[in-house]
Amino acid sequence: MPRTCLTTPIYYVNDKPHIGHAYTSLAADVLARWKRLSGHEVFFLTGTDEHGQKVEKAARDAGEEPQAFTDRVSQAFRDLTATMGFSNDAFIRTTEPRHRHACQELWRRLAARGEIYLGGYEGWYAVRDEAFYGPDELTERDGVRYAPSGAPVEWVTEPSYFFRLSAWQERLLEFYEANPGFIAPASRRNEVIAFVKAGLQDLSISRTSFRWGVPVPGDDAHVMYVWLDALTNYITALGWPEEGEAWRFWPADVHFVGKDILRFHAIYWPAFLMAAGLEPPRRVFAHGWWTNEGQKISKSLGNVIDPVELVERFGLDPVRYFLLREVPFGQDGDFSRAGLVNRTNGELADVLGNLANRTLTLIAKNLDGRLPAPAAPGRALGEALSGLPARVGAHLDAQEFHLALEAIFAAARAANVDITEQAPWALRKTDPARMAVVLRQLHDALRVLGTVLQPFMPGTMALMLDQLGVPAGARHLGALDAPLPEGHPIGTPAPLFRKVEA
């Protein structure tokens, strides 16, 4: 069986989940579901990033012990997976003993291979980003220096272990060259390559200024730099270093990340892995950022979008659909409620919902709820449907979620044109045999649409396939080649999408 391993970033537990977290995981979820429908064995991983100064500080501010604090906030991310309908196969927390074990083992291997040395670190550090910045990256306002992210930085001096990242510059460039699909989209790849070509410095990978982290093996005064700790989650979750049953999923096929954390995944992570003698992941895809009604999303502006509230208001599947339909994956985009309302009403309810309801109601009323004999579709509809699953699959393999949905909805619109032009309701009296043919063609089209849309809108498409009468075992992509037999009963038609008010 072919295998696919997909990951989301592990989310910081310093705050409750927002739309950005839901978005990265949603993309991974849709691809995971698609791969399962295609017959792949899938390992889809998500989790929480629980160490570091930022979390230590958030716990202190909340008046809690770090472990109790992370237990509580991590649960909110687990709850989010349920709210959003994510189908992750595992959820990792970096405070688990197996993860500490993996981090320490990775460290030992890097040390044994001479990739780590003890030095001293001085630099501008942003606690909020858990990252150091060069002086030229900073801006100054009222005596405070800020990182490009807007986080304030402070001057930090401490002993630190270093990873010999500078020694990996050429090998990284060779790796990117040999693996053109490693960084996507292409514009991001160019950015990363330019950054690496400009020269890499050794990376500080330990801290003595706080305690909430994985202790460095053999030197308890240090805890590991949170990114080394965090990135290791991807292999911990697959059982490394024991390399048991789940290890066969490595290397990961796609690490889904936001553009802000691409550098860590596309430079540090493959360097750590290669330095430890492990294979790098196959691809890192960096998506863009959402603004809210044209404004940057930030806690201080008070415009953070709560995915739970959104789902309660609009329903899960319209939200899932909208997030991947509205903006090309990889680009920044603007979240607007008007946009969500328009797409829900204009595309889901008017195009797809209407098509399903009209077709199924006619079959229920006029054909006793039984399918007529299979019939090839007319030319326009046939073209829109032809090879649709393969086209959707190709788009999803390239993480072009919006293009996959565009192709699916082009076919849905073609079916809508078809039903309007052929007017099966009028054929009932004039040419009932023709009516049966048209309804069968539309039923077949709906079955294809419902099948390929499952990863995007799992709940609603399950209902649609129930109404179409598609048996549970015949909802995978391979089943589309076998038509349902003549006389097969459909389910009970009912509206699939409710229109929402602006």
Ligand code: MSP
């Ligand atoms: N803990 C690190 C990741 C470690 S992975 C080994 C981290 N966590 S995070 O919680 O801050 O962010 C997780 C994801 O949310 C990132 O992929 C980030 O891009 C995404 N988003 C945060 N705000 C966002 C938007 N406004 N829009 C879209 N995604 C955004 O980084």
